[in-house]
Amino acid sequence: MIVFERPHVVVEGAARGRLPEWAVAGPERRAHMERVAGLLGWWADALGLEETDRIRWRAAGHLHDALRDEDPDALRPLVPEPFRHHPGHLLHGPAAAERLRGEGVADEELLDAVAFHTIGDARLGALGRALYAADFLEPGRRFLADWRAALRARMPGELVPVVTEIARARIENLVARGSPVLPETLGFWNALASEAA
Ligand SMILES: [Fe+2]
């Protein structure tokens, strides 16, 4: 017998655009989250995913930046130890994942997607990679708009090559600026590169 597991009520609500009460996100941020969710919903439909997964993909888009406008100093105590020493702008993903976990969301793939959407991680599967791509490719981003549009046009069919191209560009940018590259980001790159090899 196939058991249909409904997503958590918070996830179902988020898939329809209803954010948790604890969200701290202004109107522009919410518009970005809607565009990311729109892309993810479109890709999930195009991939023929089951309804449960379509809900999870859309929800990831709406939830990923739910705490993006919160003061990083308020987020730091909420995040687990590996994240606690990250720069402030990297805390909103893991903090949102922890808040969701605290509400009873036990969907580890969704929680990982939210937690690692900014930095990437080797453990990210299709949902996490799609969120990483959608966050970067959503049409509201004006910088390098033609390049982003060309990458969008290859989705969702070329998920791995497109995510690899985005990760490479972002890592190259960090290195060019002399910034550190987090181990999670390098692990993400190594996972992608080994699949492409
Ligand atoms: Fe974010």
Ligand SMILES: [Fe+2]
């Ligand atoms: Fe985002």
